[in-house]
Amino acid sequence: AYPHEHKIFSLQELQDATDFFSNNNVLVDLFDSKLYKGRLQDGSLVVVHMDCPTADWSRRTRQFQTQVEMPVHRNLVRLHGFCITPTKRFLVYPYMSNGSVASCLRERPPSQAPLDWQTRLRIALGSARGLSYLHDHCDPKIIHRDIRAVNIFLNEDFEALVGNFCLAKLEDDMDTDDRTAVRGVVGHIAPEYLSAGILSEKTDVYGYGIMLLELITGKRALYHDGRARDEDIFLLDWVKRLLKEKKLKMLVDPDLRNNYIHVEVKSLIKVALICTQVSPVKRPKMVEVVRMLEGGDGLAQRWEVWWKIEVVRQEVPLTSSFSLSAPNSFANNTSLCGLGTPSAPPLHPPPPYNPGRSSRTGAISGGVAAGAALLFNIPAIGFAWWRRRKPQEYFPVVPGVHLGQLKRFSLRELQVATKTFNNKNILGTGGFSKVYKGRLADGSLVAVKRLKEQRTPGGELQFQTEVEMISMALHRNLLRLRGFCMTPTERLLVYPYMANGSVASRLRERPPSEPPLDWQTRRRIAAGSARGLSYLHDHCNPKIIHRDVKAANILLDEDFEAVFGDFGLAKPMDYKDTHVTTAVHGTIGHIAPEYLSTGILSEKTDVFGYGIMLLELITGKRAFDLALLARGEGVMPLDWVKRLIKEEKLEKLIDPDLQNKYIDAEVESLIQVALLCTQGSPLERPKMAAVVRMLDEGDGLAERWKEWQKIEIVQQDVELGLYQNGWTVDSTENLHAVELSGPR
Structure with a gap:
């Protein structure tokens, strides 16, 4: 009944799926977690992320919570389900047979065709839409903090899905420009964040610009050119220099074999450079980036400003943009990856990649990608379990893990809140339900939607539809579900009370x-x-x-x-x-x-x-x-x-x-x-x-x-x-x- 239902897996189910977490099924072995390829009983392939206890367990708990609570968007990877035990936590994701953008660009076998230009354009637009949703349509807004090609995944139609929300941060946890511990991968981190810990949505915009350059050139953000043995070349500086020298052809991934449209390549490079300006104030918002990619809106004007300021004044030195970074940004910071931090664990290595139906190795990597609004799918899980007459609680209570603001209410709580569903508290009446005003024990006002006692197939269907739809959509202009209650005779949904009505x-x-x-x-x-x-x-x-x-x-x-x-x-x-x-x-x-x-x-x-x-x-x-x-x-x-x-x-x-x-x-x-x-x-x-x-x-x-x-x-x-x-x-x-x- 619920095509996008999130499931609470038992440990036994995940053990069966992964052959008891066999080393043969390990896709990625990280410092404090592992990713396994698995096959569920229904035959579907999944990636199981096992989070192991570490000294930084409290921070990992917050990260786990953030991933579970991630909203739903067609360009975000969705969570399939999760499992919590007293010692370990597991997140289960769909297996992406086409891997990540990074693996398709740099790790494809010779027999596999490269990403063509039109696919790369679609990837650029899709990932921009996903980020724009996180920044402009989520409340609170979400900063990803680790945007790069290895964290953009490709579904069976090569549509881009932003994933790996391990480092994501909610705006509620920070000010507009928050000074916070620097986390991410060197070469992809915005200068103001790397040098001063200043985090904002423009941090993601910078990472997106670097990802675009990866997409265009096929190269890593920091790469060896084969001549300088001890020095990495910073991709951004290399692109600026070649663009200034009008050597466009040298910028484009040789795998494209000249099968691209020059004006489109130029436009995408312009968008990338506008996004990677040193000053975060000058970078566009992601919603503006989407408009530039869709119809070119504002690109010409912004490019003119970039050319006058960035090239003429050369704010970023052509030798090393990291001269802007404070030296102690790297010292003892295990959250940073890349050159300059040899002791740092590789948090997000690129995934193994073997595309096609015969693929046996991994497609998902770089940690995990949360794309799920699990907190809104819990009612769907409860409803499905009720239909199978499962009386037990579906939802494990584990200290230190709080799955958002969604709550399973007891019938008694809602009876008290609405004064036993007193007619004086009726806010409205529909064909299949009544809505009551209520006050919870904590004093907060709610609207309780109660399916009418004389239930009909139409009413049951409408209740099921509402739970399903609201679990699939999360946006600041859509009503949020706060909680629910189900008994053998009652179906109730609890929403925030809207003081100003309709x-x-x-x-x-x-x-x-x-x-x-x-x-x-x-x-x-x-x-x-x-x-x-x-x-x-x-x-x-x-x-x-x-x-x-x-x-x-x-x-x-x-x-x-x-x-x-x-x-x-x-x-x-x-x-x-x-x-x-x-x-x-x-x-x-x-x-x-x-x-x-x-x-x-x-x-x-x-x-x-x-x-x-x-x-x-x-x-x-x-x-x-x-x-x-x-x-x-x-x-x-x-x-x-x-x-x-x-x-x-x-x-x-x-x-x-x-x-x-x-x-x-x-x-x-x-x-x-x-x-x-x-x-x-x-x-x-x-x-x-x-x-x-x-x-x-x-x-x-x-x-x-x-x-x-x-x-x-x-x-x-x-x-x-x-x-x-x-x-x-x-x-x-x-x-x-x-x-x-x-x-x-």
């Missing part, structure tokens, strides 16, 4: 004493909810279609940041698929026409719902309220909005609660985005990633709006033509999502 309640149900949502807050809600949807569509693997995007399902935290909730109707979809055909679910007025009429579901279904939600945000009205206004004038709702725009009667669209406190141009732009999202043809709607760019910077909005005016207004498309037989207005304030049909 967007719908703030628009239409606020008491007179509370101020309305101001215009800037509404813009932030539009941008935040777009980012959350973009993550579900573009950064989850499989992608997740929410299927019920509306103002009632967007919640507001204490800072009025938008947080997507209610994943009961969400559906996973392979990222390679463009659509699936399924039973129609959703809320009338928010469902895309192609889904309602044919059952064809795609990410563009959510885009349509998002566009309707934007109109709710702008007008303060429900979709049905818009319908009633439109019917009074004999037209469909979206046509009514279009006509008012064409007639320049903007004021008739805008929520009166704003009291004219808004910027006309911004309102007009947001309406334009809403209408682009609600076009009749799903092919003409933008992807959510494009919507985010329109809202953040206006990218592409003018061009798309011009095209919309040519097509939509001239042809007078009726986006909601499926409702031509009339609308049915529900008497409740917030309509619940309902199943509209069986499978089609």
Whole structure:
């Protein structure tokens, strides 16, 4: 039932998988841990990382916790499961048959084809997206601290997955620029971190730039050129010198055999050098790097600055950039690897590599890669165990190991919190569940979602779906699961209480004493909810279609940041698929026409719902309220909005609660985005990633709006033509999502 369920393995299972941890199955033997290749009972290949006790056991415990709690993204390696015993801890990962980027570049057998140029470009973009997610979409943000080719893994499709989170650090554990013990591999560590211990997300950006140079040249960050016996050449300095001498051909990996596009190579080198500037302030954020790689946005301007400053002033000496490092950075620091630290254990040696189906040696290396949101998959594990009628606790209690903030609540705890599920504490009622406000013993407020007592197959399915979907997705604009409770008769999910309610309640149900949502807050809600949807569509693997995007399902935290909730109707979809055909679910007025009429579901279904939600945000009205206004004038709702725009009667669209406190141009732009999202043809709607760019910077909005005016207004498309037989207005304030049909 759970394709991405994380399993708690028994020690016996891992012993069987690895032939009792036979030396024949060792992939990597590290200072304080070993990696074994194993085969589970179902035949699947895994890598088992065994963490052994050391003098630094407390730090290793924190590292273990960090790895277990890592979030999920299609470009991060996922955790398959774990095992904890009193003396050892084990993490289990999928076995990557194509190894790491480093092994494919430098350790492939002659019979194996090298990475071609287009694959290398995909690797550059995929790893950038993974890092951008860690920095810009996780809360708290996560600094990897060990970005290099050996820690970028390749799945069966040669998609890049960032792995090995042994050294990862959460922003909660540091200030913006934290002075901390230097850890990493020499040649890949940013100058400010190596010399002064100053750590920030720009530390990862520097490591990413060095990794790009590895990808382009096929060389290590520090390498011998065959002539200087006692001196390593620093790859970054070598690239700068050859670029200055216009010897581009000498930079490119000979394995490519001139099968590449020169302008693309130049662009990637430029991105690498921009990322490896000495000053962290001058390095771009990873989200900017992604834009440079996707469409070249900002690359020309940044390169011009780099050329003027970095080359002209030569901030980095061409002989050795490590002259910037304090000598004692290396002294007795066992966390550093590489030349200059002969006594340091090799924390992350390159993996053995033997690609192909006949591969017998390792593909995963360099420690471990955590890509799992295990703390959100624990409910899925509990639910699966309940289905098999396993009454015992699934979750070992081990001193010193705390798996995030997720908790398994007892039924008694939740009864006390909600005053025995008192009706006075009901926050909302859905088709299959009720949500109660509660106060836990520690004083914190929660929202408890309780499956109705008269359970139906639909309710069980919705509960299972919500657990599964929320365990696969972690983003600052998605609601987090705090805990759960399951008994033979009860299914309960516990979420943080959102003091500011939903967007719908703030628009239409606020008491007179509370101020309305101001215009800037509404813009932030539009941008935040777009980012959350973009993550579900573009950064989850499989992608997740929410299927019920509306103002009632967007919640507001204490800072009025938008947080997507209610994943009961969400559906996973392979990222390679463009659509699936399924039973129609959703809320009338928010469902895309192609889904309602044919059952064809795609990410563009959510885009349509998002566009309707934007109109709710702008007008303060429900979709049905818009319908009633439109019917009074004999037209469909979206046509009514279009006509008012064409007639320049903007004021008739805008929520009166704003009291004219808004910027006309911004309102007009947001309406334009809403209408682009609600076009009749799903092919003409933008992807959510494009919507985010329109809202953040206006990218592409003018061009798309011009095209919309040519097509939509001239042809007078009726986006909601499926409702031509009339609308049915529900008497409740917030309509619940309902199943509209069986499978089609």
